[in-house]
Amino acid sequence: MNNNKLLTYDIMEVCLLAGSIMLRSGAETYRVEDTMMRIAESFGVKESHSYVTPTGIIFSIEGSEPTKTKLIRITDRTTDLYKVTRVNSISRKISSGELTLEKAYHLLKELETANLTFSIKIQVLAAALASGCFLIMFQGDWVDFLPAFIAGGAGLWSVIYIHRLVPIKFFSEFLASLIIGLLSFIFVKTGIGQELDKIIIGAVMPLVPGLLLTNAVRDLMAGHLVSGLSKGAEAFLTAFAIGSGIAVVVSFL
Structure with missing residues (x-):
């Protein structure tokens, strides 16, 4: 039970990290929601819900255990469409089974801190x-x-x-x-x-x-x-x- 609970929270963290990177980089809200739900589904989550606004993300996962919901705030936004493309690429690799949960999290963390903009x-x-x-x-x-x-x-x-x-x-x-x-x-x-x-x-x-x-x-x-x-x-x-x-x-x- 505890392992399942930890796995669920890990999946939420990966989904929220991907969503926050996309939203901070100028992606549309419907694209952010779709990406988060696709990532969760790829890791075996049958039912998830996301609500995205320009200043925040609410994401929840339903299952046999009580529903888990988490909210994160988005305070800064810029335009970096290359990061949006990179997150989409990672999402596609997750959907095709090429990335594990841990590997996907590390890739997203590296992308979050990377400075890919021109000087x-x-x-x-x-x-x-x-x-x-x-x-x-x-x-x-x-x-x-x-x-x-x-x-x-x-x-x-x-x-x-x-x-x-x-x-x-x-x-x-x-x-x-x-x-x-x-x-x-x-x-x-x-x-x-x-x-x-x-x-x-x-x-x-x-x-x-x-x-x-x-x-x-x-x-x-x-x-x-x-x-x-x-x-x-x-x-x-x-x-x-x-x-x-x-x-x-x-x-x-």
Whole structure:
């Protein structure tokens, strides 16, 4: 009986660890729930239930013994789709019987602590290049490519470092968009840039919450109304923070 109880708790730990990694990395809530239940089923659990929101996971396992339920809180979320893919790969190996419970737990623990993201320099460079390309996509002139390149890179750099100083997501996004607006205005005033609106639009695109909006719609379509609405609200607040920063610059300069 005690061995069965320990095994059940071990299965719960593996399922919750996989779910928390996925949710922290930007996965949809319905995908997190499905992965957790598939892992539990692969380890012989006939009936399990999961309830996932952007800020927490509730998971329970039913059996001959009293139902076991555990709740974990999710306080930080980012975008790391490579980790989501790795968890899915581990889940498929569990389903095919290639991994034992202990091996799966160790792999997930290693993945949880692994830093798989690109360096800040590469992220800023990619954001800068994307900003210039968005400018051209929105029919801007090539003369404005460099201003959008610089403003976009500075915007993402501001988000990263301001968030480290003040861990309030919307505050960092507001200040970053304010910096983008100021830089764009300076470029136009000094004659380096020509079209202020195109430079600003291109530079703020790396800050736009595209993944949040996509996940919100997919969760709503999957019937997860609470998660869909909460992610939609988060995306709205992010867009509002970005728009407010630009509005301040346009209004006062």
